[in-house]
Amino acid sequence: MRLMVKAPAKINLTLDVLYKRPDGYHEVEMVMTTIDLADRLTIEPLDENKIVLDCSVCFLPLDERNHVYQAAMLLKQQFNIDKGVRIYIDKQIPIAAGLAGGSSDAAATIRGLNQLWNLGMNMQEMADLGSRIGSDVPFCVYGGTALAKGRGERIELLSSPPPCWVILAKPPIGVSTAEVYGALKAEQFKDTGKSKQMMEAIYRKDFLAVCESLSNHLESVTLERYPEVRLIKEKMARFGADGVLMSGSGPTVFALTDKESRANRIYNGLRGFCKDVFAVRVLGGNNW
Incomplete structure (x- = not known):
């Protein structure tokens, strides 16, 4: 078998x-x-x-x-x-x-x-x-x-988030999750974050509200230590992403858009700058 x-x-x-x-x-x-x-x-x-x-x-x-x-x-x-x-x-x-x-x-x-x-x-x-x-x-x-x-x-x-494109870009560096958490200072996570807001946006299938609710308390640490990650985030926003965020402790940054033409523009704009670039769809359901 x-x-x-x-x-x-x-x-x-x-x-x-x-x-x-x-x-x-x-x-x-x-x-x-x-x-x-x-x-x-x-x-x-x-x-x-x-x-x-x-x-x-x-x-x-x-x-x-x-x-x-x-x-x-x-x-x-x-x-x-x-x-x-x-x-x-x-x-x-x-x-x-x-x-x-x-x-x-x-x-x-x-x-x-x-x-x-x-x-x-x-x-x-x-x-x-x-x-x-x-x-x-x-x-x-x-x-x-x-x-x-x-x-x-x-x-x-x-429930699944509204359908959209996800463009990912990973710079050629490694980031230690333990080190990022270790460098996190208490004042960097005093606010309660946006998970509740995100769940409400997903429930309503409101794509723009999903983009407005993106939040990652680890991002400030990684962006400060690795300027390459900050640069990718800035480029994605400049190329027209509806929402941009670092995933986990990084270094991958992702952009969200519900327009295929915009997804192609972001993908093509990053390919010359970054080796690992992907344009995929959000799954949301149990697709394994």
């Missing part, structure tokens, strides 16, 4: 940091949605009791540092599985981009192995296991559009 599992990227429409918790993590509220940019995983059983990873890119670790490996090992240990598995990752989502590529791959692995090994887990059980790998994995298990609370593990599903 061979399974093909889709692992879509996500963008943060909001990322509101509420406060720093006693356990060292930050309490957050985030509205996230999936987009039509995805890795694809091929999962097949092995006779030998081991986990074998392969990937379309040569610079991704294929051992216990990889979220896919961690997810497979977690399920083997949790359910006492003495079978092996081979997983091939067709990597399309840029790495370390703020798009949850690794988390989505882990979520796809959990969903796929749940089917391959007949584990019988429901969505909540898969999400709970995924939270042990990373904060974005529970959302990626569900997919679609959701409000994520806590560290990101408490998921409240939402």
Whole structure:
């Protein structure tokens, strides 16, 4: 039996940091949605009791540092599985981009192995296991559009946002999520953010209100440290985007527009400046 599992990227429409918790993590509220940019995983059983990873890119670790490996090992240990598995990752989502590529791959692995090994887990059980790998994995298990609370593990599903184009641009730099959160000062997240406002805009299917509600408390830190990210954001606005925001801790910036001609203008304007540029549609539903 061979399974093909889709692992879509996500963008943060909001990322509101509420406060720093006693356990060292930050309490957050985030509205996230999936987009039509995805890795694809091929999962097949092995006779030998081991986990074998392969990937379309040569610079991704294929051992216990990889979220896919961690997810497979977690399920083997949790359910006492003495079978092996081979997983091939067709990597399309840029790495370390703020798009949850690794988390989505882990979520796809959990969903796929749940089917391959007949584990019988429901969505909540898969999400709970995924939270042990990373904060974005529970959302990626569900997919679609959701409000994520806590560290990101408490998921409240939402309706899909209004249809629109998403143009993404990632500069050739890496950003450490831990470092960005660590540099965040209390005064930078004193306001309550815009997650409630965003949910209302999505409920009304009001595209302009969605654009006006975009918010990311981490953006000020990353923009200050990485001028390349600020420059991309400025260019997107200048090319006519209806809304522009950095996703996650960066460095990827995305632009929203409901006009295809404008999407093409933004995409073409950025291609000469940035290698990783994508023009995709917002998915919003469970399209894996």
